[in-house]
Amino acid sequence: MRSGERINDRYRIEQQIGSGGMANVYRAHDEILNRTVAIKVLRSEFSHNEQFIRRFEREAHAATSLNHPNIVAIYDVGDEEDLYYIVMEHVDGVTLKQYLQEEYISVDEALRIMGQICDAIDHAHANRIIHRDIKPQNMMIDQHGNVKVTDFGIAVAMSNATLTHTMSVLGSVHYFSPEQARGKFADEKSDIYSLGAVLYELLTGRVPFIGETPVAVALQHLQDDPIRPMDLNPNVPQPLENCVMQALAKSPGSRHVSVAAFKKDCMTALSRERANEPKRLPVNQEEFDQTLVMTPVVAEEKPDTPAPSSPLPVSTEQETKEPVKKKKHKWWIWILLIIVLIGGSIAAYMVADEMSRAVVPDVVGMSIGDATSELENEGFVVEVTERASDDVKEGEVISQNPQEGRKPKQGTTVTIVVSAGKETVEMPNVEGLSQSAAERMLKDLAFSDLEIKTEASETVDSGDVISQSLDPGEEVVPSEVTVTLVVSTGSNKVELSNLAGYTFDEASTYADQNKLKIVRRDEFSTSVPKGQIIRQLPTAGTAVDPGTELTVIVSEGVEPTDVSIEREVNVEVEQPDEDEQPKAVEVVIRTVDARGEIEVLRDNITETTTYSYTLVIAPDEVGTATIEVDGEIVRTDSVTYAQAKEAQ
């Protein structure tokens, strides 16, 4: 955009005052309200990505709800054709990054700036807005030292994953929290971490972690402790360092509970009550979660530690104050005593100063007992933290802080981290998970020796874990155990196919293949051709165990019925002489057949006659007719079923 150009017929561009990855910032004049404003204009390259635009607008709108003297006010969000812009309060000043010029500022000024930033972020949190991208580049400071924070929520729009394939929008990794590095959701605690990083920079003139690449920096956020601010700027008092280091805790649960708590911790750091505050011990929530217990070695000198289950309360320093003070008193009495004993005040001072400092010995690798006595001999207070380790034997010192060779005052607390032996984990419950999910979960927990067995199961789906060899909840060292998972191969049962229409032989083969016992039954059927299976028991679709009887009903074809056959018989009567009266004969025909025994005919005839009669023959039976003439059987007519059938 050129100076003189107008946006929305209202804002006249005066000058470009900044440019970021996604937007340029201009100073402009609002001709309606007659005031100077800053306008952030989305670069036209990105004004075609609708999803991004929507998000950009939504986040900008959310930020308009914030009204606070330390937050750059948003006046207007708009678009004109392809131009997307945010109209903001114009701050006549420079960014905090420019202001610092890579040098640290006085502790007093750092706290004054930090207090304002905290107020801004606290206000946003109260309105449920997380900044997510707190960095000195997002803070404006004017010539009166007023600080205003800007770009609320924009980070979310920027990190939109569906935005173009990206290479430079990693954002500033110097201030983001370990959880943001991991891609976890950023919340209030992430903002507190970033505030800690900004305070670190105000106090030391450099960011907590310096690396050649963003990945190198991100990795340090995840793994490393920053150099202690006191080592970079001797003016930083211990309580303030404590505050910074707590905000920069890796675990969100170990940081201050709120921005207000962080602010209070900062703002009281210079108070007289806290003047003798010792180095605050890292209260790492995660470590506590992993069976870690602070072991008091010098019980009376150990500051109270909060209950492992609760996050570190902000008021810890109040609780730790008392015993420490007592200890210091003892020291002063001791030194005074020396002074008195030696006499001369100058000499006494020098001796006292020499006495009060000692070289920290190297105790890494020693047993806890040796390390403790060695350190105590040098006049240090020993604090022991246990941590699981695969490499260092139980009871041996893994690391120490301060390092060997440092020359802190005697009475300083030296923290030694002692191995609690190999790390144990709680055996997870993987039953019911898929094999791959279970394996992944176990491998993530460093279980390397997995054994897979398979088994049929009626209740567990194929591929899912039926059982595990170690009970859930059991504490084990993953590298030392073998975990056997029994994975289901699914049900053994056979779901019966529909065999209707198959031949018995085919069904037999099917039964053999599926280890079923086949039983045959035959039935007549008018619809199923002979030899084919009519139906089955159990019915198709039933899941059965191997060895089950499978009854198939095979068609015998159409049921045969009785057959009728017409038969004829010729009964001859001898013709008498012409003059003689014909002599009558009695003819009786009886049938024995499917109908039983029937007399079908009784007749008297005088001449040869042909009779017909019917035989009804049942399957495989024989029908018989007897023809009697005058009481004498003259003929027997037997017809088999087959013959009758054939004659049809």
Place this chain on the structure above:
Amino acid sequence: MELAFRTDRGQVRTQNEDAVLILGDALSGVALVADGMGGHAAGEIASQIVIEEFRRAFPYLPSSPIEIERWFRHHIDLANEQVLQFAKQSNLVMMGTTMAAVCWNGETVVIVHIGDSRVYALTENELRRLTEDHSYVNMLKQLGELTEEEMRVHPKRNVITRAIGSSDQVEPDVQVLAEPEFESILICTDGLTTHVTDEVIQRVLQQAVTVDQKAEQLIVEANQLGGSDNITVALVQFTDRKRG
């Protein structure tokens, strides 16, 4: 030797910023994919610049392994300069492209990549990924800080740490292999691997179908699972090498 490639806009994007090039034959050749990025047409132009650079360069492909590596680096530098210059002229802040390429000449195979486009090789019954993504999440994963699962859902999973066009100097990963026993090589953009698992890729590559059908099948698989990005695959099947 059979060659095939496919490039597809996917189901979500309105443009295809990927580009692909396959040139050559069984004796020598180059297969290359590029996944461009940047607003407007910047992504398409960036990936196209790389393709055109290698199209022009291919006739001058040298034969010795050392010379091939040098040839690759030289033309990547040239492409990088062109992208940087175009971005500068057009006042674009974010313009760049990934690149994954395979070049074969005689018995030598050279694998090159920048960014999160990948090269896979199928040997016997194993699919191997030959490239390590130059991405923020993959680097954290290599350092043991992220699991495969966390990587897949990380909001910054598509942030790459190297690209042509991102800085004056671009450092490709180059692997020179003598007589590798590959059955086939797949070169693809992250539009494929975002959705399709290595197991599925292997299954597709092992099917008894033409190399063309395999390429098509990979595109289909990615689109069925969402097709959230442009998808590009190039396949090189060393049919005659298989016996060796």
